[in-house]
Amino acid sequence: MSAFPDSLKQIDKFLFEKVLFYKNGEESKKIELNYVFENNKSVKKILVFRKEDDNWIKEKTTTANNVYKQLGLE
Numbered sequence: 001m002s003a004f005p006d007s008l009k010q011i012d013k014f015l016f017e018k019v020l021f022y023k024n025g026e027e028s029k030k031i032e033l034n035y036v037f038e039n040n041k042s043v044k045k046i047l048v049f050r051k052e053d054d055n056w057i058k059e060k061t062t063t064a065n066n067v068y069k070q071l072g073l074e
Contacts, residue, residue: 027051033064 021029030049035042044064049056 030056 018032048059
């Protein structure tokens with residue numbers, strides 16, 4: 001496994017906390033895995049951010065399972 005995934009299928013639920021995406025050599029997006037306490041249990045959430053100037057702006061939050069299903073990892 002390379003430190004730099006070359007396909008989305010390599011981004012597995014056991015392999016990442018944060019993934020950075022680059023555009024023209026600059027950081028442009030990132031996704032982070034985090035645990036949130038909801039309904040008396042911990043739920044894996046994925047937070048999506050975009051880079052504006054030097055700041056990360058949160059765009060959306062979804063459950064990790066939704067993302068894994070979309071990527072064909074679950």
